[in-house]
Amino acid sequence: MTKTRTGLEQQKKPRLRFVLTWHDFGIFLSLLSFATILCYFLRTIDDSDVYVALIFELTVVLVSRFTDGYLFGLLSSVVGVIGINYIFTFPYYQLNFTISGYPLTFLVMLIVSVVVSTLTTQIKQQEKIRAEAEKEKMRGNLLRAVSHDIRTPLTSIVGGVSTLLDSGDQLDEATRTQLLENIRDESNWLVSVVENLLSVT
Template identity: 60%
Template sequence: MWQAQNKVSFFPFTFRDFFIFIGIFTCAVELCILLRMADSSDGFASPVFVLAVLLISRFTNGYLFGTLAAILSVIGVNYIFTYPYWEFNFTLAGYPLTFLTMLGVSLVTCTMTTKIKQQERLRVEGEKEKMRANLLRSVSHDIRTPLTSIVGATSTLLETEGLSQEEQRALLEDARNEAQWLIRVVENLLSITRMGDTRTQLSKVPEAAEEILGETARKFHKRFPAIQVAVSVPDELLLVPMDAILIEQVLSNLLENAATHGQTVTQIRLSVQREEAYARFSIQDNGCGIPPKELPQLFDGTFKRSETPSGDGKRNMGIGLSVCMAIVRAHGGTMEAKNLSRGAEFSFRLPLSEKESQAL
């Protein structure tokens, strides 16, 4: 299935590629005309058209327009820019070798640039496939463990007589907490699947960053009332192009990781600020920090803590962080984590314009 989805068409046609081909080739012709008006020599045309073939191959898909540009370049140099002008002349000394060499160079350039782009696409698809495979391996335990706890709690309620109201309430609360954990795992699964779907386009709308932070902090406080969350936003209104639901999920995952894995966390600072053409979101806690050896693999989806305070292996933060990274990258942003003098900081940057998003 994966191989079928990644079958490459060598001669695809799109109007976008067609207009790119027409634009670049027309510019090459006009440039050669201007150069011939300024200089009577004929040697400039070949390198100009080779450059045109390179650019067309780089910015179009497949071999179609690159090959077409190479053939038309050889014809154009002979017919327009080699004496006698505006007619073919195959009797020139060295012509067959010269122009066959140019055609060969043009076709090789076209082939190399096309293969490089194909390899890059395959590399990206391979990374997505690896991320999905790591996710499936990691999530099997994350789903099985809370389900076992839910079944155990409900079985105890059904099969054990004489339980006090306090005991019944404790079992029901455990079942509810495990169910909430399952919901968050499923949300992460859906999000990372969406990030891996090349047909899915994010719907980014300018959102007020302070509203996103305020809503995220409010929801977090309901689940972790013992942890104080300080929200810091700039004085001026900061509008950030984003999919608000996905960015809220990123912030929620990071806040939950701080509360769950910081061990001694009592305060979290949630902030956003403008950094040139980007908005930088930051989550700082006063917990135990991140072991240095674990920092390099936090975001790759393979990370699992070997120990947790409760000894419960299901409290894994690798999946949540790989989802966060996938969402931020889909927005054209970057993400990082580091230790502070006390506690840890997770931060990510989102571009404030589509131009910066494409540059990253």
């Protein structure tokens, strides 16, 4: 029992996931493109580049938040740091890995992407578990309601048939007819319940 519970708990723990989908790639590409265009625009207004790192750090947060797994969060960190170095750091359009603070910027953006991706993955998994629990609860309520609706006409049908079989000869024609009509009505009700159930499922 302990081993089974431990196994289930391990399955629920968030694992390092590298998921590649076109949807996530579109989010990744759109956010990085927007950040680059925004930085270009701001540079025409202000020669200072202090905002560039902040914008790309925010982009890393958004990519990590709105994509699944860790792949695009980590990738946005790498692309963001290289983009800052190549496009927005003097000398422009040249890679210079000896710039002061460059390793720290890369490390901060990498940590941000991992932390946000981890938190997002945990939240999504918790939401999935909660949704599954709600679904199971609704299924249980539905089964209880359906079982009650089915049991009631079945009880009437069984009771009517038993009466006809056990003491049908002792009943007058009107009583037998009434019992048969009740059996027919309950059978029709049972058919309608089953049809409604099938239409829902």
